[in-house]
Amino acid sequence: MAPLTLVIGNKNYSTWSLRAWLALRHMAMSFTEVVVPLDQPDSREELEKHSPSARVPVLRQGELVVWDSLAICEYAAEQTGRGWPQDVRARAVARAVSAEMHSSFTHLRSLWPMNARARNRRTAMTPGLKADIERIDEIWNDCRARFGGERPWLFGDYSIADAMYAPVVLRFKTYGAAAISQAARWYMATVLEDPLLQEWLQAAQAEPWTIASDEVG
Numbered sequence: 526m527a528p529l530t531l532v533i534g535n536k537n538y539s540t541w542s543l544r545a546w547l548a549l550r551h552m553a554m555s556f557t558e559v560v561v562p563l564d565q566p567d568s569r570e571e572l573e574k575h576s577p578s579a580r581v582p583v584l585r586q587g588e589l590v591v592w593d594s595l596a597i598c599e600y601a602a603e604q605t606g607r608g609w610p611q612d613v614r615a616r617a618v619a620r621a622v623s624a625e626m627h628s629s630f631t632h633l634r635s636l637w638p639m640n641a642r643a644r645n646r647r648t649a650m651t652p653g654l655k656a657d658i659e660r661i662d663e664i665w666n667d668c669r670a671r672f673g674g675e676r677p678w679l680f681g682d683y684s685i686a687d688a689m690y691a692p693v694v695l696r697f698k699t700y701g702a703a704a705i706s707q708a709a710r711w712y713m714a715t716v717l718e719d720p721l722l723q724e725w726l727q728a729a730q731a732e733p734w735t736i737a738s739d740e741v742g
Contacts, residue, residue, distance in 0.1 A: 527587030529556035531597075532572075534563040534581040536729035538739050540639045540692035541594040543725060545582040548598040548688040550721045552605045556584075564736045595627050598685045610680040615672045619679070619686040622664050626689040633657040637696045638739040641729040646700050646742030658702055661693055662709045669708055677715040691716055700742060 531549060533542030549556060561571045561581060569579050576583035576592045584591040584600065591597050602608030610616045632653035640646070668679040668686070679686050694716040697705065705713075716722060 527589075529554060530559060530585045531556045532559045532561060532575040532581055532583045532585070534561060535732055535734050535736070536560070536725055537641045537732050537734070538639055538736050539563060539581055540634075541580075542582045543639075543692050543695075544688045545584065545594045545597040546725065547691055547719075547721060548608060548685050549601050551683050551688065552601050552607045554601055554605065562734045564738070565734070595623060595685075595689070598623075598688065602685065608685045610672065610682070610684055612672070615680050618668065618672065619684050622668060622679075623686045623689045625664070626686075626693070630657045630661070630693075633661075633693070633696065636741075637700045638741060639692045639695055640699050640739055640741075641695050641726055643699045643740070643742070648700060648742045655704075658697075658705065661690070662705045665690070665712050666706060666708050669712060677712075679712070687716065691719075691722060 529549075531546060533539060533546060536543070546558075559575070561568060561575070563581070572579040572581065575585065575590075577590065578592045580592065582592075582594055582597060584597045591600055598608060610619050632651060636648055636651065636654050665679065672680045674681050676682060678684065679690070694713050696702075697713060698717065
């Protein structure tokens with residue numbers, strides 16, 4: 526089988542890149558990593574060399590090109606037999622909460638852009654942002670209560686759902702999501718202690734690029 530290449534954006538800012546990268550690493554898939562710095566004069570030209578959508582992440586394997594984060598995760602799960610819970614009900618819910626992350630939480634995304642290096646940033650709380658935070662807290666509590674058991678992740682073992690919500694944990698850390706439940710705080714601690722996420726954060730710290738529009742608070 527042809528080798529895999531994962532094209533990603535800046536590790537400090539690119540949430541969708543982080544999701545695909547974490548999922549593939551947790552599924553023990555070997556790949557070559559290509560970083561295309563975003564918000565640069567030549568960013569679109571460089572991205573078009575790899576992706577028909579000119580966005581990241583994009584997975585390439587021979588002639589195959591997969592240009593959506595959740596589709597990349599699904600492809601990896603099909604190749605490895607890992608990534609989703611084994612129980613059919615848990616798997617259905619894991620897919621539902623992953624899809625909700627993929628398509629929702631617009632206030633969180635716009636007002637709290639991921640900035641992995643930043644700490645102690647503060648912005649004005651809006652009703653939409655508050656609702657997004659509360660819904661995410663609800664998801665984490667529900668998944669942990671119903672499917673987590675004695676293990677630390679949303680569905681017990683690490684799943685694609687955990688990769689999908691990892692950038693949210695970093696946002697909560699950066700901007701100080703104070704009004705969240707104790708269970709959500711424990712889950713955040715689990716995510717932040719993940720050695721693979723720590724590897725990503727170390728690389729983000731070393732990046733020379735800054736995207737001014739994402740430096741808020």
